[in-house]
Amino acid sequence: MKQLELDARRLLCPLPVIKTQNKVAELSSGDILKVTCTDPGALSDIPAWARIHGHKIVESIEEDDEIIITVCVGA
Amino acid sequence: MSSAHKAVALISGGLDSMLAVRVLQEQGIEVEGINFFTGFCVEGHTHAIRNQHKDKQKRNNALWVAEQLGIKLHIIDVIEEYKDVLLNPKHGYGANMNPCLDCKIFMVKKAVEWVKENHMQGFDFIITGEVIGQRPKSQLKRTMPIVAAESGAEDLLLRPLCAKNLQPTKPEREGWVDRNKLYDFHGRNRKPQIALAKQFGFDDFATPAGGCCFLTDESYSSKLVDLWTARNSREYELDDIMLLKVGRHIRPKADFKMIIARDAGESKFLEGYRKQFTSLYSTSHNGPMAIIDGDIEQQDFPLAASIVARFGQGRHADEVEVEITVPDNPPRHIQACPMKVEQVPQEWYV
Numbered sequence: 482m483k484q485l486e487l488d489a490r491r492l493l494c495p496l497p498v499i500k501t502q503n504k505v506a507e508l509s510s511g512d513i514l515k516v517t518c519t520d521p522g523a524l525s526d527i528p529a530w531a532r533i534h535g536h537k538i539v540e541s542i543e544e545d546d547e548i549i550i551t552v553c554v555g556a
Numbered sequence: 557m558s559s560a561h562k563a564v565a566l567i568s569g570g571l572d573s574m575l576a577v578r579v580l581q582e583q584g585i586e587v588e589g590i591n592f593f594t595g596f597c598v599e600g601h602t603h604a605i606r607n608q609h610k611d612k613q614k615r616n617n618a619l620w621v622a623e624q625l626g627i628k629l630h631i632i633d634v635i636e637e638y639k640d641v642l643l644n645p646k647h648g649y650g651a652n653m654n655p656c657l658d659c660k661i662f663m664v665k666k667a668v669e670w671v672k673e674n675h676m677q678g679f680d681f682i683i684t685g686e687v688i689g690q691r692p693k694s695q696l697k698r699t700m701p702i703v704a705a706e707s708g709a710e711d712l713l714l715r716p717l718c719a720k721n722l723q724p725t726k727p728e729r730e731g732w733v734d735r736n737k738l739y740d741f742h743g744r745n746r747k748p749q750i751a752l753a754k755q756f757g758f759d760d761f762a763t764p765a766g767g768c769c770f771l772t773d774e775s776y777s778s779k780l781v782d783l784w785t786a787r788n789s790r791e792y793e794l795d796d797i798m799l800l801k802v803g804r805h806i807r808p809k810a811d812f813k814m815i816i817a818r819d820a821g822e823s824k825f826l827e828g829y830r831k832q833f834t835s836l837y838s839t840s841h842n843g844p845m846a847i848i849d850g851d852i853e854q855q856d857f858p859l860a861a862s863i864v865a866r867f868g869q870g871r872h873a874d875e876v877e878v879e880i881t882v883p884d885n886p887p888r889h890i891q892a893c894p895m896k897v898e899q900v901p902q903e904w905y906v
């Protein structure tokens with residue numbers, strides 16, 4: 482099981498989603514990807530994208546001006 | 557009906573593509589969606605940069621539509637490739653800087669490539685939510701075959717909402733899709749779409765007025781043209797076109813333009829650009845953040861400062877202190893006399 486981080490700060494939606502999507506494409510089921518964003522839109526978009534594709538959001542936190550979303554890659 | 561054949565749908569986030577997908581799903585066809593990010597797309601949250609839009613739609617409509625339909629959605633970054641579409645449209649522009657016909661051809665062409673890459677998974681045709689006569693230039697009976705031919709999709713491009721007004725495509729001829737259950741919508745009247753939406757139980761959908769991107773917007777287009785004219789070049793980067801969506805744009809001199817935030821949300825957004833652009837804001841009074849695009853000479857600092865002061869709470873004060881920071885240099889402070897409203901000529905507003 483791999484654990485990776487992705488920096489999507491200062492990118493406006495849908496770019497954080499595109500980056501997440503492209504990174505997840507390289508991962509396998511059960512891998513964890515931690516995405517850091519600054520666009521609040523990511524708070525709804527990354528989970529929506531994950532639901533559609535069968536990935537799980539393990540955690541989603543807002544810290545100062547940053548949003549950290551942890552995705553667990555689905556089957 | 558066999559469901560061995562799968563379709564990829566161009567999803568804009570609007571109602572028409574949503575209906576087109578559902579029409580095929582009703583026939584047991586498996587569909588996945590594809591959505592292209594050109595950099596000009598109208599996004600709920602780009603509006604949400606502004607305070608006043610904070611409570612509005614923060615969702616990405618394409619993702620939302622995909623979720624309602626229960627389909628996968630692939631969002632593809634085409635920012636670089638799209639430049640050629642915008643800068644050299646073979647079929648020209650619409651009412652503003654929107655190269656709709658070339659854009660459609662480009663997107664269907666990208667979908668053709670996607671189908672080729674995913675043929676092994678059973679994908680073999682493309683659908684769109686196009687309706688004949690819906691848009692003045694790009695969705696005409698005459699242009700439908702142009703999109704099919706120039707994109708290379710040929711008769712693998714099916715428009716479920718107006719298929720009955722067009723020649724049967726391969727999916728119809730081969731019986732992958734039942735043509736009798738497709739539609740014959742045409743014209744600008746949206747009643748048939750609204751009725752079909754109701755029938756499918758869709759009640760919350762986005763209905764973009766002009767089109768799916770900022771290029772159909774007159775004020776956005778004029779800012780884009782102004783940028784190109786001022787730089788004497790039509791090259792652009794993503795930041796350039798993002799910044800055109802934000803703030804008031806005022807060009808007091810040919811060489812530089814000021815982008816002045818309209819509220820706290822925009823000020824915060826512009827702050828993110830202070831490492832790249834000269835920036836200024838009032839330190840003695842509350843007021844907006846502004847950045848300078850282009851080359852500003854030091855002698856023009858007082859002019860820029862008096863303009864930014866005009867938009868802050870110190871607008872009626874005799875003097876306002878303004879901090880100006882050139883990237884990689886220490887900030888400097890100047891005392892500026894705020895311009896009066898009437899002193900900012902209308903022609904400076906881009």
Ligand code: SF4
Nearest residue numbers: 655656659767768769
């Ligand atoms: S409105 Fe914009 S995205 Fe839509 S077809 Fe026209 S140019 Fe393309």
